[in-house]
Amino acid sequence: MKKNKFSIMMLAMLLSISVMLSGCNVINDLQVKMNLKNNEFEYIKQNKVDKIIIQSVRDSGFRFVVRDDKAIGDIYNILSKGSKVSQKSSYDPDYVFEVYTGTDVKKYNYVVGDNGHDIGNFYDDNTEFSVPKNLENTIMQNLSFIRKPREFNYIYYEAILKVIESKKDSLSNGNKVGVDIQSDTDCLKYIFSVDLEEFKKKLAKTLPNVSLVNGDQNFDTIIKVKNRGYNTTTFKTLITVENSKDKSTENYYVVAEYDYKDWNIKVSEPNKVPQNW
Structure with missing residues (x-):
């Protein structure tokens, strides 16, 4: 009698498990179909x-x-x-x-x-x-071991735009301008295609004759970007403007500091290294 009772209990448990597994499969199949x-x-x-x-x-x-x-x-x-x-x-x-x-x-x-x-x-x-x-x-x-700068998308691209804005008149004078970020190896890991498309739209609004350097292209002026250090509250970037027409080179030292929910971005005079650099 006890043996029969035990068998019935085991059968009931197996049936319950089978129903549960069957239910999971049904739910899974339904989710796949939907x-x-x-x-x-x-x-x-x-x-x-x-x-x-x-x-x-x-x-x-x-x-x-x-x-x-x-x-x-x-x-x-x-x-x-x-x-x-x-x-x-x-x-x-x-x-x-x-x-x-x-x-x-x-x-x-x-x-x-x-x-x-x-x-x-x-x-x-x-x-x-x-x-x-x-x-x-x-x-x-x-990637938690990497200290990504606070609000990287804003500070990285805004620094470039500020330099372009400061030279807008001379860069607009019949120049074909390229922005080169490909050699900025410290920051490439944070640069994503969706963000680049947004940056390209802002570039076009600031300067219609500017585009990103991609492979071998001929430009009258190339703006090169090279990060020079960052943490969560400080960001430094060297932006070099190379003009192939007159063979001139200008270095702009950009220092940005985060202060109470906002970035204070300062662009140096051409070829003038700031004291806090």
């Missing part, structure tokens, strides 16, 4: 992922390796919530993800910030996904 999640990244959950390498596209020396199981699980959770879409982002990718499972390596491109509902900001050669913004946050958490 495009609220996808099953494309189940291999990350099911297989032993050795590592995920995340490489900056602009800064070849900047890459980091994710080996921690929890961090890999966090990435999986975010990617699995991505919606399949029919088109990828028009912006250049900011990062390349390489997922290593044994001898197999899967590669994906990621555009930071461009996560509109119908835009694929995480994609490979075959499929595009619109993934949540918190993938960007997960990346930055892994």
